[in-house]
Amino acid sequence: MPPGDPGATGRIAVCSLSSRELLEPLSALPDVAIAGTLMTANLGIEQLVRTIAHRPSIRGLVVCGRDSPRFLAGQSLVALFREGLDAERRRIRGAAGYLPVLRTVALREVEQVRARVELVDARGECDPAVLRRVVAELSARTAAAPDRPGSPGWSGAAAGGEEGRRPVFRRLRPGGRRVGISRSLDGFVVIGLDRAAHRIVLRHYDNDLTPRHEMTGVRAESMLLGLLSAGVVAEPSHAGYLGGELAKAETALRLGLPYVQDLPLRAPGRAGRSATARRSEREDAPTMGDATPSPYSLPEFLSALVAGLGVEGVELDPEVPLGTQLLVDSTRLIELAIVLEEELGLDLPPDLNLRRASPLDLYGALTG
Structure with missing residues (x-):
């Protein structure tokens, strides 16, 4: 469920489950702050809870549309609001969906949202006219109701007492050597x-x-x-x-795109641009604050080149052309071109001779 427009003034969130066609008519309603779909009973619900938790003006949630008979994300969402989350197992009580476990959202946020937001279970309803009335009635009801725990201005301690959890992943770099x-x-x-x-x-x-x-x-x-x-x-x-x-x-x-094995997909008629042209485009384009730094340092970039060429253990000289430093076959150069374009983000011109390019030339094209 997307975060929606931060400037929206509506008090209602709409979750249309797998019914994408409901998003356009319902998101246009003045009472609706955000609207989105829900496909999974775990990561999808986590995102929905976090989104609503960060929008304290939202006081109501309408769950409508078709629920997936396989994943039962809607049933699990309704169960979360009605029965809550098992603090130890992180499992939604009463949920029948596939893997209804919320591991990366704080119990505090879950309980705040449950306490603040009134849920209307309209699963199976796909008529926009009917749902407009449901949204209007819920909006009027929440506007007239006193502040509930977890709403703006409420200062009580939320249940759970747990600080927000965020997933922590070990960072991996793409690349490696493919066996011939x-x-x-x-x-x-x-x-x-x-x-x-x-x-x-x-x-x-x-x-x-x-x-x-x-x-x-x-x-x-x-x-x-x-x-x-x-x-x-x-x-x-x-x-x-x-x-x-x-x-x-x-x-x-x-x-309907052209396909050539071992070459990146391109739109019809689109040719690769030279590094000079790319730098010119970046210089001419308006900027919004600081430029985004390259995700690779020069040593990391050199390591990616070594892996792409399948010559682990070799130390590349950044200023010497690759063909002068190494003896590699055409297949490895094709693989290197794929790594440079699809994994490192370079847009190589079709006539580029990788043997004559130095690692520093390629890194400069990447960083601009």
């Missing part, structure tokens, strides 16, 4: 599109070009699962590569 396809797959794979049949086509060949396997499909996930089930792919890094390529092929098929 000839070793992991005993051959190579060619992925293409049959647009007339609206299918992705995957063909597996031996190194001597002898045909081995063929698969067609429309969904990247099901195709990758088929390859894994048949034992065609066993090496995790190559499974990741094929999953990424199949996902690109599926996107290209659905959106």
Whole structure:
């Protein structure tokens, strides 16, 4: 459920569950401060609770629309307001949804929202006219009611006594070395599109070009699962590569984009721009405060280059062209181009010669 407009004056939040078509008519109502969908009984509810907790003017919540019969996020949300959260297990009492556990929202916030906000259970109702009346009635009722615990101006201590929890993740950097396809797959794979049949086509060949396997499909996930089930792919890094390529092929098929294996997707007619052109665009563009710093320091960038080239243990000289420092084959350079564009955010011109570029040249293009 999105945070909505911070300037909104409405007192009501609307959760339309999986009914996206209700968002536009209901969010336009003057009594509605925020409106959004809800798909999961865990992370989705956590976001909803945090959003409402940070909007103290909200006094009512209408839950409407179609609930997912598989995940039952709406049932779990209603159960949270009615029965609360088990403080020890962090599980919503009485919830029947899939994994109704709230681990990263504070008990204090949950109890404040439950105490301040009146929930109207209108699950299954998808008629905007009916829901307009429900919203108007709830708004009038909450406007006439005295402040409840947790509302603006209420200073009582909330139940739970727990400071806000926020998820703490260990930061990982993308990248790494993929095992060569000839070793992991005993051959190579060619992925293409049959647009007339609206299918992705995957063909597996031996190194001597002898045909081995063929698969067609429309969904990247099901195709990758088929390859894994048949034992065609066993090496995790190559499974990741094929999953990424199949996902690109599926996107290209659905959106009518050109697809070339091992090259990033581009909009039709869009060519890569030079680093000079990118710097010029950044210099000409209006700024809003300080520029966003690069997520990589130069040493981290050099480490990413080493991983992308598969030459771990080598120390790169930032000012010397890559082709002068290293002897790497064309396949590794293709993989490096993918890392630079898709993981590090560079927009490489199609005629760039990576062998002649120094690491400092590439880092300068990244940081501007």
